Amino acid sequence: MSEHETIIVEREGRVGVITLNRPKALNALNTTLMTEVVSAATGFDKDPDIGAIVITGSEKAFAAGADIKEMSSKSYSDVVGEQFFAAWDDLARLRTPMIASVTGYALGGGCELAMLCDILIAGDNAVFGQPEINLGVIPGIGGSQRLTRAVGKAKAMDLILTGRNMKVDEADKLGLVSRVVPKENCLTTAKEVAETIASKSFIAASLAKDAVNRAFESGLGEGIRAERALFYSTFATDDQTEGMAAFVEKREPKFTHS
Numbered sequence: 001m002s003e004h005e006t007i008i009v010e011r012e013g014r015v016g017v018i019t020l021n022r023p024k025a026l027n028a029l030n031t032t033l034m035t036e037v038v039s040a041a042t043g044f045d046k047d048p049d050i051g052a053i054v055i056t057g058s059e060k061a062f063a064a065g066a067d068i069k070e071m072s073s074k075s076y077s078d079v080v081g082e083q084f085f086a087a088w089d090d091l092a093r094l095r096t097p098m099i100a101s102v103t104g105y106a107l108g109g110g111c112e113l114a115m116l117c118d119i120l121i122a123g124d125n126a127v128f129g130q131p132e133i134n135l136g137v138i139p140g141i142g143g144s145q146r147l148t149r150a151v152g153k154a155k156a157m158d159l160i161l162t163g164r165n166m167k168v169d170e171a172d173k174l175g176l177v178s179r180v181v182p183k184e185n186c187l188t189t190a191k192e193v194a195e196t197i198a199s200k201s202f203i204a205a206s207l208a209k210d211a212v213n214r215a216f217e218s219g220l221g222e223g224i225r226a227e228r229a230l231f232y233s234t235f236a237t238d239d240q241t242e243g244m245a246a247f248v249e250k251r252e253p254k255f256t257h258s
């Protein structure tokens, strides 16, 4: 029996592979999954025999976002008190290069998890988006910051304010993904990229990762803290309660702008 409830953890030579495994919920990121992914990745990061980490999901969904059913009943004081989502930030501090293999939906927190990785290999069926606004909230795992840095303000505003989904061709044109491959080859390609990286000097690879991230991230910490506070504040609104209840009840939301 696996020691994990929501992920599968494997090692292939010097590559650690974490597969999100909540197929019935399209790999929605609940607290158990977050804890398990962060713990498995942190374990790989401390292991001198691992030189790269691959994170993947299923053909239909890398991850369809944070778990709306889990979040829907939370209050403002719950999300602030728990520092909800803060554990995801630990992934950004790992030294080991991380490769996301994305097929199918990468929405909301799923898109944010993919963007937390250093290289994003996308299948030709991948769909990206930050649809939090449709639930009366905003991105909370770094999406407003990382998406903006990756694709620029104009496109980030378009995606985040409309909540529309984006197919892989558009994501590729915008520079969000590293490579697009046929969906059948996505995981194999991600593992090959990981093996190549794992065959290099780990010190050089981790310093190179750090250097690129410094160019990308200056000011990011402040941005994430600001985003988190703003995200938490959406849980003080009626529109968050209504947006998430509507999803759970499979109906259109009726926002009252309060």
Ligand SMILES: CC(C)=CC(=O)SCCNC(=O)CCNC(=O)[C@H](O)C(C)(C)COP(=O)(O)OP(=O)(O)OC[C@H]1O[C@@H](n2cnc3c(N)ncnc32)[C@H](O)[C@@H]1OP(=O)(O)O
Binding pocket: 024, 025, 026, 028, 029, 064, 065, 066, 067, 068, 069, 070, 105, 107, 108, 109, 110, 131, 132, 135, 137, 138, 139, 140, 141, 231
């Ligand atoms: C709030 C922050 C900071 C971050 C977020 O990530 S909020 C969530 C953002 N994501 C979304 O809004 C996407 C929600 N999902 C969908 O719109 C659809 O599921 C879909 C378009 C991705 C796929 O539609 P499809 O018709 O193919 O599949 P469904 O029947 O809708 O889903 C199957 C199964 O999975 C459950 N599901 C899907 N996404 C989530 C989610 N994010 N959280 C919880 N559960 C999710 C869905 O309810 C259904 O299960 P049930 O049949 O048991 O209801």
